Amino acid sequence: MSFLVQVLLLLQKDLRLEFRRKELLFLSLGLAIILSAVTGFALKSAYLTSSAELALFPGLTWVIFLFSTTVAVSRSYAHDLEYRVLDTLIISGVSSSAVYVSKLLSNFMTGIFTYWATFIFLMVFTGVDSFHVTLDFFVLVALIVLACSALSAIVAPLVQSSALSSLLFPLIYLPLLFVIFFIAVELSGNLLLAGSFSWNSPLVALLIAANVIYILAGINLLDFTIKR
Amino acid sequence: MISSARLYKILLLLSAFLVPLAFYMTFVYAPPEKVMGAVQRIFYFHVGAAIASYVSFTLLFFASIGYLATKDKIYDALGVASADIGFLLSTIVLGTGMIWGKAAWGVWFNAEPRLVSFLLLWFLLLAYAALRQFGAESKQAANSAVLGIIICVTVPIMILSIKLLPAFQQLHPEVLEKGGLHPDMRLALIVAIFAMLALQSLLIVLRYRVVRLNLHNNCGY
Numbered sequence: 001m002s003f004l005v006q007v008l009l010l011l012q013k014d015l016r017l018e019f020r021r022k023e024l025l026f027l028s029l030g031l032a033i034i035l036s037a038v039t040g041f042a043l044k045s046a047y048l049t050s051s052a053e054l055a056l057f058p059g060l061t062w063v064i065f066l067f068s069t070t071v072a073v074s075r076s077y078a079h080d081l082e083y084r085v086l087d088t089l090i091i092s093g094v095s096s097s098a099v100y101v102s103k104l105l106s107n108f109m110t111g112i113f114t115y116w117a118t119f120i121f122l123m124v125f126t127g128v129d130s131f132h133v134t135l136d137f138f139v140l141v142a143l144i145v146l147a148c149s150a151l152s153a154i155v156a157p158l159v160q161s162s163a164l165s166s167l168l169f170p171l172i173y174l175p176l177l178f179v180i181f182f183i184a185v186e187l188s189g190n191l192l193l194a195g196s197f198s199w200n201s202p203l204v205a206l207l208i209a210a211n212v213i214y215i216l217a218g219i220n221l222l223d224f225t226i227k228r
Numbered sequence: 229m230i231s232s233a234r235l236y237k238i239l240l241l242l243s244a245f246l247v248p249l250a251f252y253m254t255f256v257y258a259p260p261e262k263v264m265g266a267v268q269r270i271f272y273f274h275v276g277a278a279i280a281s282y283v284s285f286t287l288l289f290f291a292s293i294g295y296l297a298t299k300d301k302i303y304d305a306l307g308v309a310s311a312d313i314g315f316l317l318s319t320i321v322l323g324t325g326m327i328w329g330k331a332a333w334g335v336w337f338n339a340e341p342r343l344v345s346f347l348l349l350w351f352l353l354l355a356y357a358a359l360r361q362f363g364a365e366s367k368q369a370a371n372s373a374v375l376g377i378i379i380c381v382t383v384p385i386m387i388l389s390i391k392l393l394p395a396f397q398q399l400h401p402e403v404l405e406k407g408g409l410h411p412d413m414r415l416a417l418i419v420a421i422f423a424m425l426a427l428q429s430l431l432i433v434l435r436y437r438v439v440r441l442n443l444h445n446n447c448g449y
Contacts, residue, residue, distance in 0.1 A: 151378075154374070155375075158359065158363070158374060158375055159359065161367070162359070162362050164362040167362075168355070168362060168363070171351070171358060172352070175351040175352045176382055178344070178386065179385050179389045182389055203392055206385065206389055206392060209385070210385050213381050213385070214378075214381075217377065217378060221374045224370045224374055225371055
């Protein structure tokens with residue numbers, strides 16, 4: 001079976017399971033709504049000017065996104081480990097790289113859904129809506145979410161079998177994401193507020209490099225974390 | 229090949245010579261800084277500890293790769309020792325930086341990119357120690373090595389991202405990058421860096437021997 005077929009079948013398994021259980025979807029969506037509402041209320045209570053609210057908006061979407069998705073992606077391997085799915089897959093000859101790529105893609109889908117849900121809910125709760133949402137912004141969000149997914153797909157199995165996994169995952173994942181978060185706030189702020197953006201920016205190059213490094217690290221290192 | 233006991237003795241002698249010399253150079257030989265006065269002298273230990281902590285990260289990286297490639301517990305012990313001493317050095321960097329910050333900026337901590345990124349590196353080493361302590365025992369060494377590699381590939385990206393940010397966001401002084409140090413200060417700094425590297429090597433060897441002893445007792449290594 002080719003690598004691509006393996007990835008697609010594993011992704012199909014994860015998505016079918018998610019559509020049946022709706023666990024990660026409800027978890028990330030629920031957190032996105034609650035956090036957006038609380039943030040909106042906090043901004044209104046501070047009596048900020050509309051330009052200050054607008055300047056804060058891009059950074060806030062990424063903060064809410066991080067907290068909404070962290071809980072969801074930390075559980076991305078939980079079901080597989082609980083029912084020893086990974087052991088079965090490895091014994092049956094499925095490559096660990098295919099497992100990694102399929103988890104990356106399913107986390108990516110959860111992440112994209114959560115980011116745009118966060119964006120819309122925060123817009124509703126804060127009343128801030130004068131942006132320049134261009135095609136560039138969609139691509140930038142995809143690149144940032146991809147880097148987060150690449151990292152979460154390799155960090156989650158490291159802590160999954162620990163009794164303190166719910167504590168260890170954010171402790172490892174959030175500081176590692178700092179660079180991506182930094183770049184996300186900087187570039188999305190430039191794009192949404194000023195509308196000016198250059199794909200030749202060194203920060204974009206760094207974001208792409210981070211994506212490549214984390215994906216390569218994940219493909220090569222997952223094998224060591226899931227094999228007994 | 230040199231044994232760890234012999235290396236320990238050599239490093240102990242080297243540190244016993246260099247550390248008092250660094251104290252002398254810092255507090256007696258180096259001239260006082262005109263604006264900040266005596267508080268500036270913390271800079272010698274701050275920079276020395278920062279450089280030594282990056283050396284710890286490099287060691288952690290190679291030890292992690294060595295473990296995954298060979299499954300030899302020697303590399304695992306070296307990785308743990310490097311991470312532990314790296315954590316100690318990062319704590320010194322943060323502590324001395326905060327004392328300096330209080331004197332220079334009037335606040336203990338400023339949300340400046342380099343300060344925040346170093347704090348996050350400190351958190352990552354804390355996470356490494358937590359994973360080591362509370363992670364699944366059967367895969368402790370492999371999981372730690374994987375995390376060690378991920379942390380170490382993140383460090384250069386983090387450093388590069390700070391350099392790419394606009395200059396107005398950066399408050400951290402760049403004395404080494406831009407030059408302008410008095411020759412006596414430069415000499416004191418060089419001695420302090422070597423003293424800190426010798427002390428770091430000594431502590432790593434000591435911690436490595438303790439970790440190996442623990443592995444030997446627990447796993448029959």
